[in-house]
Amino acid sequence: MISQRKGSIINVTSLAAYAPSSVNTMYTSTKSFLTNFTESLHMDLKRYGINVQCLCPGFARTDFHKKLSLKKEPVDHHFMNWMDPSEVVKHSLNYLETGKILCIPGAANRLIAGLISMLPRRFYYYLMGTFGSKKNTQDRFMLPAPTVT
Ligand SMILES: NC(=O)c1ccc[n+]([C@@H]2O[C@H](COP(=O)([O-])OP(=O)(O)OC[C@H]3O[C@@H](n4cnc5c(N)ncnc54)[C@H](OP(=O)(O)O)[C@@H]3O)[C@@H](O)[C@H]2O)c1
Numbered sequence: 001m002i003s004q005r006k007g008s009i010i011n012v013t014s015l016a017a018y019a020p021s022s023v024n025t026m027y028t029s030t031k032s033f034l035t036n037f038t039e040s041l042h043m044d045l046k047r048y049g050i051n052v053q054c055l056c057p058g059f060a061r062t063d064f065h066k067k068l069s070l071k072k073e074p075v076d077h078h079f080m081n082w083m084d085p086s087e088v089v090k091h092s093l094n095y096l097e098t099g100k101i102l103c104i105p106g107a108a109n110r111l112i113a114g115l116i117s118m119l120p121r122r123f124y125y126y127l128m129g130t131f132g133s134k135k136n137t138q139d140r141f142m143l144p145a146p147t148v149t
Pocket of ligand 1: 012013014015056058059060061062063064065067
């Protein structure tokens with residue numbers, strides 16, 4: 001790509017990159033790394049005419065959640081809809097054409113990412129603690145039950 005002075009790279013990260021979570025500690029952390037890495041790569045490679053995009057989808061109807069053995073089927077909420085992969089790809093290619101680096105497909109997903117970054121961190125931790133599964137963390141890291149004081 002460098003010698004030809006052209007090319008496109010799309011790294012698929014996730015909306016989760018913006019949402020640290022005790023339920024998906026490694027997933028959200030690696031997605032956050034990849035998002036930062038991709039933006040840095042863009043700054044490195046733009047001088048060679050190479051397009052780099054960081055694609056951060058929200059929930060999408062793929063085999064992903066099935067493979068994680070999640071019992072719940074994708075359910076649309078008023079606020080957050082599950083996207084078809086074709087929609088995600090359409091957004092991504094549109095963004096690539098317009099030269100935008102960060103692609104969060106869907107207005108609701110963009111709003112969520114924006115809100116999370118604006119929330120006071122303590123309030124964010126409280127919200128995630130309320131909605132996250134504490135038992136899940138305990139099981140995965142084989143932690144003893146927290147002592148109630
Ligand atoms: N689905 C969502 O809601 C969602 C949301 C945000 C971000 N994402 C991200 O989107 C990306 C694609 O996920 P998806 O939703 O399309 O899931 P998917 O339907 O499960 O597809 C994952 C693909 O990755 C391949 N793969 C898995 N492990 C691999 C490995 N070690 N080496 C090479 N290929 C491997 C799988 O191949 P096999 O089928 O052969 O195993 C499969 O083709 C992931 O990075 C995921 O984090 C997904």
